[in-house]
Amino acid sequence: MDGGMVASFNRYSVICGILAIALAGCSTPAERAAWAAKRAAPTAVVMKSKDGTPVDGTGAAISKDGFPDFNTPLTAANVQINDTQATDIRSQLTALGAQRQTGAISQAEYDRKVIEMRKLAANHGQDTLSEIQK
Structure with missing residues (x-):
């Protein structure tokens, strides 16, 4: 390589580096707000005690x-699923899969x-939380 070509390459590299550094900090107000929302602390959920006694926090x-x-x-924040409920759900899902494979259902x-089960899964948490807060 001759000297002129090396100088051009060096100049081009410096310009690209400066542009990369300058553009690295660019963001829109919406992007900054989304980033701040991601980094924000979660809101606390105050749970009432089961027997109505005050909770010290x-x-x-x-x-x-x-x-x-x-x-x-330690105790759970909410009632956990028990073995009987897990077995019932497993048997329902197994039966549904078997019906599909045998052609018993379309x-x-x-x-x-x-879709019904996915909707239940998506809304169950919020529904349960609102029921607990009553």
């Missing part, structure tokens, strides 16, 4: 001397049931 058990006691077992009926 710490969630930790307090020992006799007033210090937190970390030896007590593809349209199968698709309708899948």
